[in-house]
Amino acid sequence: MTPPSDLARRADRRAAILEAAALEFAVRGYDATRAADVARRAGVASGTVFYHFGDKATLFREVFADDLPRARGLAEEARRLDDPVNAALHLVDGLAADVLVPGAPVLAAELVRRVGVDPELARVVAETDRITRGALAETIERGVRTGRFDPTLDPPTAAGLVLAMVDGLYLGADPEHDLRPALRRAVAAYLRSPDMTEEDDDRPT
Amino acid sequence: MTPPSDLARRADRRAAILEAAALEFAVRGYDATRAADVARRAGVASGTVFYHFGDKATLFREVFADDLPRARGLAEEARRLDDPVNAALHLVDGLAADVLVPGAPVLAAELVRRVGVDPELARVVAETDRITRGALAETIERGVRTGRFDPTLDPPTAAGLVLAMVDGLYLGADPEHDLRPALRRAVAAYLRSPDMTEEDDDRPT
DNA sequence: GTCTATACACCGATAGAC
DNA sequence: GTCTATCGGTGTATAGAC
The missing domain is CATH 1.10.357.10 (Tetracycline Repressor, domain 2)
Structure with missing residues (x-):
């Protein structure tokens, strides 16, 4: 089961942001999607998005990582x-x-x-x-x-x-x-x- | 042949802007294309673009008018x-x-x-x-x-x-x-x- | 790690001279 | 009709507190 809390929490946050990003990109498109939109939908602050993904281009790429x-x-x-x-x-x-x-x-x-x-x-x-x-x-x-x-x-x-x-x-x-x-x-x-x-x-x- | 000069000139300008817009939209996409890019390629000032088409959305639509x-x-x-x-x-x-x-x-x-x-x-x-x-x-x-x-x-x-x-x-x-x-x-x-x-x-x- | 707050850049659209 | 100059709005990315 590996250490539960923090590592898992981090992954959860990442996953939540990623899922929110996929949704927002899919309805508004890339440019029109603001980092704040993704953050709100994921339930985090906009700064958190950048902490995890660095920039918007990377966030978009990660949506297709699978x-x-x-x-x-x-x-x-x-x-x-x-x-x-x-x-x-x-x-x-x-x-x-x-x-x-x-x-x-x-x-x-x-x-x-x-x-x-x-x-x-x-x-x-x-x-x-x-x-x-x-x-x-x-x-x-x-x-x-x-x-x-x-x-x-x-x-x-x-x-x-x-x-x-x-x-x-x-x-x-x-x-x-x-x-x-x-x-x-x-x-x-x-x-x-x-x-x-x-x-x-x-x-x- | 209809009156040559001014009416024709206006149409030419419009056509030039339209062609430039199609090119720019086709390589950069909509958002990333700035009115100034289109203007430069068409050989006019950026204000002229707005004079002819009102706004960027209209300009994009007109590209598909045909x-x-x-x-x-x-x-x-x-x-x-x-x-x-x-x-x-x-x-x-x-x-x-x-x-x-x-x-x-x-x-x-x-x-x-x-x-x-x-x-x-x-x-x-x-x-x-x-x-x-x-x-x-x-x-x-x-x-x-x-x-x-x-x-x-x-x-x-x-x-x-x-x-x-x-x-x-x-x-x-x-x-x-x-x-x-x-x-x-x-x-x-x-x-x-x-x-x-x-x-x-x-x-x- | 996550938040709040903001600096900074950028661009669409307009105003006014010519 | 076309240009030059500029303003206002907006959004990325960061800095620093917690």
Whole structure:
């Protein structure tokens, strides 16, 4: 259980600020979110935010800190799935997991913009992208080789397109209509070998 | 030719400011772009920017002023194409026309964010979206009815997914790799009736 | 570690000369 | 119509008390 109080308290504070920051960034965007807003929502003073994170840019980066390990895990899982169709759809499901969380469109949009401004953030995002893109391209290549996918597909290009589809879902994200089932279907149709007319590619999440 | 000098000069100035604004917004984003930046690039004084556009929010909105008429024109063209496949791909081509212009990702991201902040902008974007989405859904419905498309497709949902794909292309936009050909292929594969194994859907831009 | 209070920089928008 | 000059509002980050 490790020493309870102080270390845990510190982590709690950090986590509270981080959660508040994610929420505020997601509704107001980066610039419009003031440190005071985050502090109020987290129930701390504005100075405390800076004590823990140094500056606002770092706070924003930390909101996305989990993405990289998550991407690694997802890539690993995909590699373990024998069927390329299942593997590709598993990647898509994992990447699109958060599309319906409120504020996702704004948060995604802000991420795109901040990447052009914050080189450290760009580095992390590029690495995450490299892993995801690699896993997807690898999966597609596997499908092409085994005849399950359209042999005229260029795996890196196809991977790029599938990733773009997922990104697009984040932008439009309407909580009323979950487009993820349609996305699965479209991805499957795009990748599938043209001569496999009938094939069941449904799979429970 | 209409009276040359003053009226034309005014329009030129406006256009110059608008072009400068689009460029600046596309690289720095909305908040980080100062009126002075736009003014400098346009070769005018900062006060002149406010004289022509009133405030920064209006300036940003005006950058997208062309989108609505463009959407109307595109929808009209699609309606005139008999073949649903050609019509759908024509819409996709038109919507994705600007993916490769430098700064497109940031501009697209900023648009998403500003829509949540500027109700007037939201109104215009919603109207543009309504037109595009309607034309696409209508086209898909036509394709389903005539047996060219997958009969299990729900036209509004499918339209939403196709629009999301296009949006996704704007986000990732890498000038090195034009994903639009892959997009055309994916859209065609997604919509196409599963029992039409062999079909030529290529068409010059 | 966390708070309060504030210094300092910055930028949108305006006023008024030309 | 366009410029120069400036003001007011705002928000990051820090300094120092507790």
